[in-house]
Amino acid sequence: MARDYQDEIAHWAEKLFYPVSLKGKVPKKDATSKKLGASTAKAFASHARIRAQIARTTRRTPEVxxxxxxxxxxxxxxxxxxxxxxxxxxxxxxxxxxxxxxxxxxxxxxxxxxxxxxxxxxxxxxxxxxxxxxxxxxxxxxxxxxxxxxxxxxxxxxxxxxxxxxxxxxxxxxxxxxxxxxxxxxxxxxxxxxxxxxxxxxxxxxxxxxxxxxxxxIGIDANATARRTRGETRQTQRQGAHHAGKRRPLQFVQLANSVEWPRAYRSTLVAWEQLAKAMRNSPTETDREAANQIEDFVAGWQPAVPRKR
The missing domain is CATH 3.30.930.30 (BirA Bifunctional Protein; domain 2)
Structure with a gap:
């Protein structure tokens, strides 16, 4: 049976924010399931928590x-x-x-x-x-x-x-x-x-x-995501402007196939693409707006530029 849009959102958000490398570990307040794969929704505690995490990341909340x-x-x-x-x-x-x-x-x-x-x-x-x-x-x-x-x-x-x-x-x-x-x-x-x-x-x-x-x-906006979830490496250059108010087609496929882009980052781009797609299918306007924010967020990425030796 095909997953509905809520399950799709939870599935792709898990891949972005709780990757396999965590081996089942989740922050204590989210640890309602010892194994992430058992229940994505439980790992995040609620759909609202998923959306809050997405929003913090796409607006580039300061990282701890x-x-x-x-x-x-x-x-x-x-x-x-x-x-x-x-x-x-x-x-x-x-x-x-x-x-x-x-x-x-x-x-x-x-x-x-x-x-x-x-x-x-x-x-x-x-x-x-x-x-x-x-x-x-x-x-x-x-x-x-x-x-x-x-x-x-x-x-x-x-x-x-x-x-x-x-x-x-x-x-x-x-x-x-x-x-x-x-x-x-x-x-x-x-x-x-x-x-x-x-x-x-x-x-x-x-x-x-x-x-x-x-x-x-205590009222301080803070986030904790992996570099690759944000499209950042020590070699990555990020565009300064997000082209506020301007919509342009997503370049997921082109970037995902770029030979300069490390494999882990290509899979991250695919996950963001699928997450945006799932949120586009949501009946709520806030989810569809979040899909727009994901587009703007990923549009600011650039493939890694090799360091000069």
Whole structure:
């Protein structure tokens, strides 16, 4: 039996926003189904949520950034952890906040906190040097212009929801660049019974989703989509103008067949094409207008231009 337009919209939106690479992982508030393929609608929680995600993406809502710093030796032993705490606190000049809400206001309180971390792990204390990660250094960031206090507030809520009661952590806000960002140091060992923290690519995407949702909860428009969903790579050039008010034929087929365009991006273009088609078949005017917005969104893409060597 052929899918109706609602099922088609959900099907293609899943491919764009929850690709196979996530291996069944979805943000906690959407985790009504452990397996995405079992129910697309459940994965998104509702048709309204799908449409909200499409709208955020096509209007190019500011994207959150969440990453783990992978500097050589990062988090491998107490020596590296102390060094990182000193760095993010600017040698005790910036206040750190712990998972229990305790402020670490100077070198002495930060040193005491590090001592607690060292001896809080079940079994032997954390060694000074280790071959494995004993802590993960995470950065949560938003583009320039975002109120720094809102970034800190959203980061606090995200960290509490993701790690509270499970892992020790501390964090602080940095405003030394035009992009306000929070540095967090999260202990790998669990507080109680449980698994050590060992994040993968899918976990990072879920963290991005969670951070973006916390920002939206406090009134900051934020999105968390993959680069390829937005038609962006480090080599891609995007047209500055969207030709507002001008409608032009979609170039899905031409771009999708372009030899310069990576295979993953060609499949993304096909998904956007099918999503626009499904929304065109909707009886609601807002869905049909969303199809127009998808056309404008994709019309601004260009095939990747090879870098000069």
């Amino acid at each position: 950034m969440v990453k783990i710093t992978n500097r050589l030796g990062a988090g491998k032993g107490m020596s590296a952890i102390r060094e990182h705490l000193s760095y993010i606190s600017r040698n005790g000049k910036l206040e750190l906040e712990t998972d229990t809400g305790e402020p670490l206001t100077d070198k002495e309180t930060i040193s005491d906190y590090a001592h607690e971390l060292k001896h809080q792990v079940r079994g032997r204390p954390i060694p000074e040097l280790s071959n494995r990660r004993e802590a993960f250094n995470i950065i949560l960031s938003m583009p320039a212009g975002t109120p720094p206090d809102k970034v800190r507030e959203a980061a606090r809520e995200f960290l509490e929801g993701e790690f509270g009661g499970k892992h020790r952590y501390c964090f602080t806000l940095h405003t030394d660049t035009d992009k306000p960002h929070v540095h967090a140091c999260v202990q790998a060992a669990p507080l109680r019974k449980g698994k050590r923290l060992n994040p993968r690519k899918a976990d990072l995407q879920c963290w991005r989703e969670g951070f973006a949702e916390q920002l939206r909860n």
